[in-house]
Amino acid sequence: MLDGSVLVIDDNKSVLSALEILLQDEYREVTYISNPNQISSFTNIKEVDIVLLDMNFSAGVNTGNEGLYWLREIRNKAPDVSVIMMTAYGAVDLAVRALKEGAVDFILKPWNNEKLLATVKSAYKLRESKKEVVKLKQKESGLKQVLNENKSPIIGESTELTAVLKLAHKVAKTDVNILITGENGTGKELIARELHRMSSRSSEVFIPVDMGSISETLFESELFGHLKGAFTDAKEDRIGKFEAANAGTLFLDEIGNLSLQTQAKLLSAIQNKTVVKVGSNKAIPVDIRLICATNCNLNKMVSEGVFREDLLYRINTIHIQVPALRERENDVLVLSDYYLNRFAKKYGKNGLRINKMAQEKLKEYSWPGNVRELQHTIERAVILCDGNVLKPSDFLLNTSVENHQSSEPDTLDEMEKRMIQNALNNNHGNYSAAAAQLGITRQTLYNKLKKMSK
Structure with a gap:
């Protein structure tokens, strides 16, 4: 017995009796209505899997218009229900009209029992497929929301950071390729996520890729995907990052660390807007918004012959330079307070504050590791402190780096x-x-x- 529910709508009692005998052992629940006007009061119509609907209800009328009317009513109330039309007056044009209105199939009376059961089973499978599609879409939406969630907001009030955010918001709605540059730890990925959040693709996925962590031998597999058996460890088909980011944003971090060979492969994918999986010859079209980032001077690398000039032009329609923390001095204390509150809450040390001398120490330090170094410094101080007031001695700064070692x-x-x-x-x-x-x-x-x- 299938775990499905069937609703039969027919004014002929002998038809209802025959279908009851035929379907009751096949499906979990079978319900009957002899008057189509009862459809309006049938509150569980959305929970029904299959509806068997007669085409004609008035005596002497065989146009099928009544059935088409009630088909539209059912579709309005429960668009995913599989509806099978039934009639004793077979006509090709009537069947075509019913299918165009949203019916999944058509049965002629008198019917063949085996054929009817097969038709109803096919309709049930279609209904289950629709349910699965809805579940997958809901799951996909939830996953996109999790992936796109930015747990580290952009913090700062300096004019330097404000200018960067203003430019980012101005170009976010476009689909142009963007290159973000800046020192390590300045928050290049945060800017990329902000661009995605403000874009027309914000409801789609944001896929970050650390290019520095991908070995040259696995470059194509990671970015373009592979087919099962394409190489020794390819035990199943796999989509690459380009395909995973389709309709969304692909963020390629540390792009300045690619070899010339991998640069050529990346350029081809960007130019053609297609990828070819390892082990395949089929080009797969991809629609992505591309954002790249690096801490390297790509123009200098081009002049030295270690970075392709044509690739630089492709990824650099808009250039955003993220300032170092030492260039946005007013933000040091703003960020310090943010991370102090965050880590005080995390480690159960509420009520912490930084005294004036410690604030001066933080402001005077050059922060070679930028925001990331500041974050780690504050976290370490919160963990190790004994009182409620953080003093200069609580902040261990890497002065050896500052003094150029x-x-x-x-x-x-x-x-x-x-x-x-x-x-x-x-x-x-x-x-x-x-x-x-x-x-x-x-x-x-x-x-x-x-x-x-x-």
């Missing part, structure tokens, strides 16, 4: 950190070139940087 490193970790930083500086932030200088792979370099940032 003039002293000799005391540990191997410090030496490694300095070597990596020097390699990145010498190569203008390009991970591939820095890794080559250090004699390690780009992935190893990226892993070390992630460890250092913790």
